[in-house]
Amino acid sequence: MFEIDLDFTLIMFHFKQLGIAFLLSLPIALNRESRENGAGLRTFPLVTIASCAFMLVGINVFEGSDAEARVMYGIITGMGFIGGGAIFRDKDSVKGTATAAGLWNTGAIGVSVAYSRYEISIVLSFIGFLIFQFSEVFKPKQNAK
Numbered sequence: 001m002f003e004i005d006l007d008f009t010l011i012m013f014h015f016k017q018l019g020i021a022f023l024l025s026l027p028i029a030l031n032r033e034s035r036e037n038g039a040g041l042r043t044f045p046l047v048t049i050a051s052c053a054f055m056l057v058g059i060n061v062f063e064g065s066d067a068e069a070r071v072m073y074g075i076i077t078g079m080g081f082i083g084g085g086a087i088f089r090d091k092d093s094v095k096g097t098a099t100a101a102g103l104w105n106t107g108a109i110g111v112s113v114a115y116s117r118y119e120i121s122i123v124l125s126f127i128g129f130l131i132f133q134f135s136e137v138f139k140p141k142q143n144a145k
Contacts (some may be wrong), residue, residue, distance in 0.1 A: 004120050014056055021113040024121050027129035032102065035132075039086060039099050044106045047082070051075050051110030059114060074113060079107040081131040102128060 001011045025048035033040030058071030083100030112120040 010060075014053075016112055017056060017116075018049050018052055020118070021048045021110045024048065024109050024113065024125040027125055028102055028106060028132060030085070031129060031132045032099070038096070039103065044102065047079070047103050048106040048110040048113075051079070051107040052114045053110075055111045055114030074081070075107055075111060077102045102132065 014103045022045050025045040029044035032038075032044060054071060054075055055068075058068045062068055062071065083103050086099045086103065087094065087096040088093075105124055109121045109124045109128075112118075112124065
């Protein structure tokens with residue numbers, strides 16, 4: 001009646017892919033967590049592994065690049081939506097744009113890992129971390145009101 005067909009080789013492959021995505025999100029997540037900038041150690045890895053998982057499903061379930069492209073478009077659109085929710089506008093300033101861009105970046109890490117494009121995902125992780133870690137000194141200080 002209920003038959004479950006598990007492919008343990010495929011399970012291990014997906015576990016590896018999701019693990020790589022998780023590890024590549026950690027430098028960015030740890031940086032954001034240490035600076036107490038809202039999204040951090042839970043959000044960034046979850047975005048990365050979820051993006052990777054959606055893309056892995058798209059690659060394995062749908063046939064043809066058109067269907068896979070639609071899954072990727074959905075992830076890209078969804079990341080824009082989530083990022084938009086991280087942006088707050090005051091009377092004199094806008095906050096959260098870096099967090100929104102970082103979330104989009106970690107979504108791209110997940111998608112690139114799903115396609116086994118590790119060179120892209122490593123570069124995205126490294127550059128994302130460098131930007132968050134070292135760009136703050138170049139930002140003008142806001143006057144306290």
